Amino acid sequence: MHSNQKFMISITKLNKIDFLVLIAILMIGLVHLPFPFDGDQAFFRLGAWEMQQGKVLYRDFWDIKQPGIFCFYFLAGTLFSFDEIGIHIFELIYMILLSITLQLTLKSYFRHQIIASLVPLLTVGVYYIVSGAWHLTQVEALVGFPLFLCLWLTFKSFKSDGKQRFYLLLLSGFIGGIVLLFKFILLLILLSFWLTIWMYSLLIQRHSIQKNSIEIFLPLFIGIIFPLSVVASYFLWVNSFSIVYQTFFIYPPLIIANSEFHITEFISGIKWFVQNFYPLILMAIVTVYVSLHKSKNILTLLLVVWCIFAFGIIVLQQAALWEYHYLLLFVPTGILATKGLDILWGSLKELRSLIPTTLLIFLLFFPLSSMLTKKSVALVTNNFALTEETRLKYQAVFRNKYPSLHSEANFISQSGSIAGEIYVAGDPSIYYFSRRSQATILRGWALEYFLPEQWTALIEQLDSSKPPYIFIDYKSQAIIKENSPKMLEFVGRRYQILRQNNNGIWYLLKK
Template identity: 30%
Template sequence: MITVLSIIAIVGSIKSFTVLGGDQSLFVVIAQMFDAGKILYKDLFDFKQPGIFIFYFFAGKTLGWSDVGIHYFELGYWLIFSLVLYFSIKQYSLFYKNELSSSLFPLFVIGVYYCNAAALQLTQLEALINVPLYLIVWLLDKAYKNKINLLIAYFLVGLLMGIVVLCKLIYIPIIFAFMLIHFIFCLKNKGLTHILVTQLPPIIIGFVIPIIIFLNYVFTHHIENLVTDIFFKIPTQVINLGDQVHPERLLNSIKWFGKLMIIYLILAAIGIFLTPKKELHFFGMIIAWGIIGFALIVIQKTSWWSYHFQLLYVPIALFSVLALDYLIYHLLVYVELNNSLKRIPIILIIIAFVTHNQFKSLEISLYSQNYARLLGYDYAKNHVLSVLNLLKEKDTIYVCGNPRKYLITSRLPELSTNGWILEYQLDYQWENFYQEFRNKPPTYLFISKEYENLIPTKQPKLWSFITEKYNQLSLEETGIWYKNSKN
């Protein structure tokens, strides 16, 4: 396990120098605005639930707002989870070679994640959510077996469920499946009274605590209507935007994940058939996680980004380890190698074969100027130089495109419209954008290439106002900078 932790720490440290992608830059911007006293959602709109912004807020306040600071905070998060995975799975005695395979579990979750992830996939919610989901499964299983204080266990389960809901509402079916499986097993072995009296009250209390904290913030800042729209109304309308359904994106995401994870997927398919009957309660929830998680990825038809598949790392890793442990043990028995020193090379060769794709991916990323800051490269820095040299203290900027430009210029957006997700804007949001922009035009405006046609199509009045009031300042690789003609 010391070796595994060392590998994760080294690979995680290397990847911590990766430049923040567009999504991650947006999370930092929103977290910085929250830190500056701005109101969540009201001062900068976004569709996501608050959990990811709070994670970035704690990261920024703890280790600073830099790319490295955010990523090192994440690395600490994963190292702690590595220990949780190791000590929790070791208690089950699932493996023939228990010490080795228990150590491979965190390696196959977190080490694989780090090797696979580039700028687009690092520090995304879909990966981070593996932690509370696994803790829910593990605590429920401990409670089912009466190996932990039931009051504390169920309270923590409720608390973690509340956190998951505040991270991504669409994951409710996963935690519902966990609870349904748990209640079915408990109903058979412990009875309905035990569920109603012992389990539900602490779960409910734990669940409502994070919800009440968030609702208190919502009502204090009078954004209840806005939050209701974000959580329930807008997602159902966005998912019906036919022009944002791109099957090729889903296909590319599946190819990305499948190519990197093919060996683990094959092993996981084998591992499912090796599930111990005595652990059906635990593994039933893990299987539900994998099946429902994949279904939830598919139904998000206006997204289908590659990082969504990171939700599945724990289920795939656990069944992969189960199968690999079985294969290694029976291979060593078959070749009749009793000498430990002679077994080590065979085991290392097998592990190297399984992890080959991941370390190949890591090697490629180290030599890629698109992602590795180790080479002193920032993909967005050259795109703001023309403005950076002109910016005065009172000047404001607005970016229709990658929000990383805010971080490089040390400016926060003055308008509430989210320029990173304009393609998902509904008609009334485009009208609000026009009114807001007209009332508070920024000094400098950036419009990325993908939005050059979208803005005049969706909101001709806004485009007319821009062409009338702004002069082109510079043509960049990714778009055009404009300057307000009155400044």
Template identity: 25%
Template sequence: MTSPHLRARPVDLIPAVLCSTFVAFFLVQILTFDYGRDQGIYAVVARSIVDGGMPYRDAWDFKPPGIFVLYAIARVLFGANEWGIRLLECIFIAAMGICLVRWARAVFAPKLSGYFAIALAVLIHAQLDFWHTAQPESFGGALTIFGLCTAPLFPTADGRSPTRPLLRWFLAGVFFGMAGLLKPQLAFGGGLLVLLPCAARLLRNVPFLQAFAMPKDGPGEWRALFAACLGTVAPVALCVLWFAAKGALKDAYEVLFVFTPHYTKLSWEGQNPLVLAYHGVVDWFTGYSALVPLGVSLLLLFAHRLSSRERGAALAISLLISLHLAGVVAQAKFFSYHYGATWPLTGLLVGLGFALLWDQAVKASRLWIAAFVVGIPLICCARSAIRGVPLSFYQRTMFRTQALLSGGLPTEVRDVLATVDDVNASANRQVAQFLRDAGGTRPVFIWGFEPVIYEWANRPASTRYIYNVPQRAAWLQQTMRERLMADLTANPPEFIVIERRDALPSVTGNYVDSSGAIKDFPELRELIERRYKPAFSHEDFMVLKEVPAP
């Protein structure tokens, strides 16, 4: 049965306004998020870019280059502060929300699908809190939605091809290509979408695939595929040219195609691919929000009410989600932020399910409307995406809200909210304050995994290795240690900060912390013993100061 497109109803303002208010509230919450460990890394690399340096060559990390560029843009636009990247993140989310609402209104008969979609996406995003947001996936998810909304997937209402379809496929490819510079698997979204019109031509007996069939006045499937692929390649090619022009292409290749595969391989040792795939799918479906399995179940329950166009759209969204989940499983670490790009797409499916339920409630009675408005928020409480941080999501939200209403977040509250596992924001800030108070402009060296100290202390690093994972990891260790010592010899640090209790087996492949790693690094140990003495100690940090030459 084909669903008629519903006319605007005054009662629809209730969920639309509630969802919009909900999104606005949590965007303000996101603005208060501080840096986690990863955000500190990205900020320090971005600082190097703004100062004329290059990722990998002048500031070392193993993430794709897109995230560093975004942090550099935030730094140029909003200054060297922690809220700058959060503001850029909120701008991306707000633009994504507008796209979701408009695209859903154009494709789905239940006009509220987009509102429910962005509400779910922002809820999970906010619940991920400071560590798992402002990540590559956070921006990659928005770019994926921009690509989906730009692609001319469907003919117009009169059966004609949309205006300038080749240009739109090219631009969609550009968005997916930019997403690929944040997370490689996201780059394939444009090509995947073009395969749907190809499938419509080959499988003419599948009704909902015919929703993608290109009209006779269209450009043709192969030309559309070429345009999408060309668009995808364009930002990647520009990035390669940038690195080549700066003489950093070799460094990028070594990090992304030599070091990073060994890092990924760690999680696959002794693992069953089917078990990993099962874990990835179940974690996405049930691990972050009770609304996801409920919304998808509602979509399946009301599937008979969907038109061929709506079923085709649901298929396109599902294929993109599958592509994202394949990338998560390939990494096999299942960090919360690895799913970050998937929630806006998931929101479209879930939002369609809840929009169909809302239509049923409106047709039933005011009591059902009230039950919907009250029941959905209660279901939200059944499962939270927040993991590993002190206090519950509700408590953390109340702390932030109360602090904002009273004029801002005190440093002590911010540090509590930004502390998790072995990362102590207060300790990092104390060490940074000591280095800042010491004065001078000479570089410092942090032998640990807290490069945010460079940022907070406003001191340059004496080496490209802004944290010591390359020297602690089992692969390429000797080469990375030799390069580190060459950097320290050429640019001696005034202070060396040594960290303890920062063992990261999922990253380094062993349980040795930074302090322990010095024991089997004789060159660094000899340099420290010969030229440095203790100057300050706090929590897990020991700060050593260079001894003046006799």
């Protein structure tokens, strides 16, 4: 049977409520299509756009992140467009596929089918509702889909043996390799899944250590090595493997060694997660309690393990403890919360009055509904952001700096402006609005993570490329002054101030 036929048969397993939930996810996602880029998203878009222009990632455009996020934006931009709507359309399709996958794979996990249908709302729906410009289309949000597939394939292999187990684990390893192409440190979550099945086979099925290890880790290794080998072969082919190796394995430990644990950012991230996800957290606690004391469900255990190791990964990234890192938790937390609702549903149905149930649901989800209402009202008020002018007004609601960044780009897009690549030490949205590319290999975003040798290389690249315009915002200027005064000396010697305002300083290359 062809894969298309199998997919169509699987889709027919969805009931009317499933489709209504998917339509709800679609409507929630559509509200977010015109959402503005934040600095990270503008930078990922810039890298993907540079790739489309023929530049090689890391060799011609450098960042410390793994290639998965740039490939995602590259596909989104190529299939649709390299603007906010194009990127967000691709993300919405991706999230709807995740929603369908959750509905198809988790039917047997829930006792009540009406609750099973709701799992996309408590995962993907909540993700969209709580996310702002900074959170959408981040690595941590996107990896939830392949991580879930790895978890589910691992879970299915519990009940399989022989060739079926081999192929399930082979596919789990393959998808795990794709996860690593987004972020290497996520290997810890993958290992937590795979070690769980190893221990289960050892303790419950009484397999020998040698047989158990070979049966489990051999297909996983074969699967995981394939996507990694393909990517490594590509970088060998374009003579970039050396810089890729340094980027992935040399620079990260050095950056962590030179950084401090930011307790303020850590607390801020936890606060954001708790404030936005507390209804799900409360219901997830119900699931964990019941599972530990009664059912001891293996799938629940895997989801809890995911949460524990994801939180550990967040803490390990002490150089950057940002809010969006907690999106690693939105899929397992949402599934556990749905299971908690499933457990409570039996008791709620026995109540003679619907008032307590309605009140409970209202109290739990009112903050989420109010956030979605605010976004929807802003979209309607600005005529659904259909024109460039109304879109910018809508975007300014969620990122008030966006119009001023647009203005900075317009400044170097006037008639008579010098053509060519530019360098922005600050928000990469200026590249996006000006439709210009980056004149250097090294970025101008997140300069606080630069190593000493990179500052020297950046000056050399600026000297070689001679961009007609350089923009430095005040935050970046302070970072440069502290870490590389020679760069400010170089700019002052080779460039003259063209314009200075509240955003930063434009410099023009001296003739």
